[in-house]
Amino acid sequence: MEDVDQTKLGLLERLEQGPVICAEGYLFELERRGYLQAGAFVPEVVLEHPELVEQLHREFVHAGSDVVEAFTYYAHREKLKMIDKEHLLEEMNRQALAIAGRVASETETLLAGDICNTNAFAPDEDPSGVRAMFEEQIGWAVDAGADFIVAETFSWGEEALIGLEAIKATGLPAVVTMTFHQELHTPEGWTPEEVSKRLADAGADVVGLNCSRGPTTMLPLLERIREAVDVHVAALPVPYRTTEAEPTFQSLRDPDCDLIPGDRPFPAALDPFVCNRYELEDFARRAHALGVDYLGVCCGAGPHHIRAVAEGLGRTPPASRYSPDMSKHAFFGTDEKVRRENQEYAAKL
Numbered sequence: 001m002e003d004v005d006q007t008k009l010g011l012l013e014r015l016e017q018g019p020v021i022c023a024e025g026y027l028f029e030l031e032r033r034g035y036l037q038a039g040a041f042v043p044e045v046v047l048e049h050p051e052l053v054e055q056l057h058r059e060f061v062h063a064g065s066d067v068v069e070a071f072t073y074y075a076h077r078e079k080l081k082m083i084d085k086e087h088l089l090e091e092m093n094r095q096a097l098a099i100a101g102r103v104a105s106e107t108e109t110l111l112a113g114d115i116c117n118t119n120a121f122a123p124d125e126d127p128s129g130v131r132a133m134f135e136e137q138i139g140w141a142v143d144a145g146a147d148f149i150v151a152e153t154f155s156w157g158e159e160a161l162i163g164l165e166a167i168k169a170t171g172l173p174a175v176v177t178m179t180f181h182q183e184l185h186t187p188e189g190w191t192p193e194e195v196s197k198r199l200a201d202a203g204a205d206v207v208g209l210n211c212s213r214g215p216t217t218m219l220p221l222l223e224r225i226r227e228a229v230d231v232h233v234a235a236l237p238v239p240y241r242t243t244e245a246e247p248t249f250q251s252l253r254d255p256d257c258d259l260i261p262g263d264r265p266f267p268a269a270l271d272p273f274v275c276n277r278y279e280l281e282d283f284a285r286r287a288h289a290l291g292v293d294y295l296g297v298c299c300g301a302g303p304h305h306i307r308a309v310a311e312g313l314g315r316t317p318p319a320s321r322y323s324p325d326m327s328k329h330a331f332f333g334t335d336e337k338v339r340r341e342n343q344e345y346a347a348k349l
């Protein structure tokens, strides 16, 4: 019966009880599958192949996500202008929300609306256009019955604050996450802890980081944020092996391969840098130990990464039924039914 009661809880009530997992990474996963174009990165797949978006939502829930986040990242007016398809804006948003809402209600998970970096914010310009972009997307999310709104991937702290204000006007909980690039401050010069504190003071329910940085280069910033704020903290790294010298997935270089156009592995040649599931499991455990309680994985995530996060938190989502068990492997297995000569040959494989 406790499970049934759990499903009635909203985001904040769930966070009071324990960590919440929110899967992301739709852009990169659908790009890899051949249904979304790297570059503009607009989620036209929502209209062109809604069944694939729905299936991916289901895979992430199967893997342990507590949230179905509508695929409206980069489905904003500025991006649709860029690809000359502004007329599809409302339909794309409403469709993305309807798909996510269907999966959320069937699986008794939470439905999140999503707004993001507009790439149209400039500190010395009138922000009313940016604000209007947020308001229209949030309005469609409210119409669709979103349980909360995610505002993500912001470089500018000021832009994130505008997004937060637009969310707060609806009364829904707000999750606001910043992206830190190579520099350890926002373009306006705010540190991770400073921008997080400003967002928390302005009413964000959850603050933190998403995108660009992998587990290794995001963790130290999370520690600083956790110490600076009293609200819940979010962490959604990209699943790539970023380093101190190359702390973001855009800054990674692959000197062993001279076949990559432009010599930049981002975004379509990052394969050799992908974290394995054990690294994500370890990240989830470490981040949770720091006090981070809203966890996910951003661009590059596959369902196996989400399952690893869930298992790192001690959970066994439905997909855990298929987590590796090598005991019956034909050569590496330990089961008594495995042929001894195969076991002996294992070292030669």
Ligand SMILES: [Zn+2]
Binding pocket: 210, 211, 212, 238, 298, 299
């Ligand atoms: Zn991302």
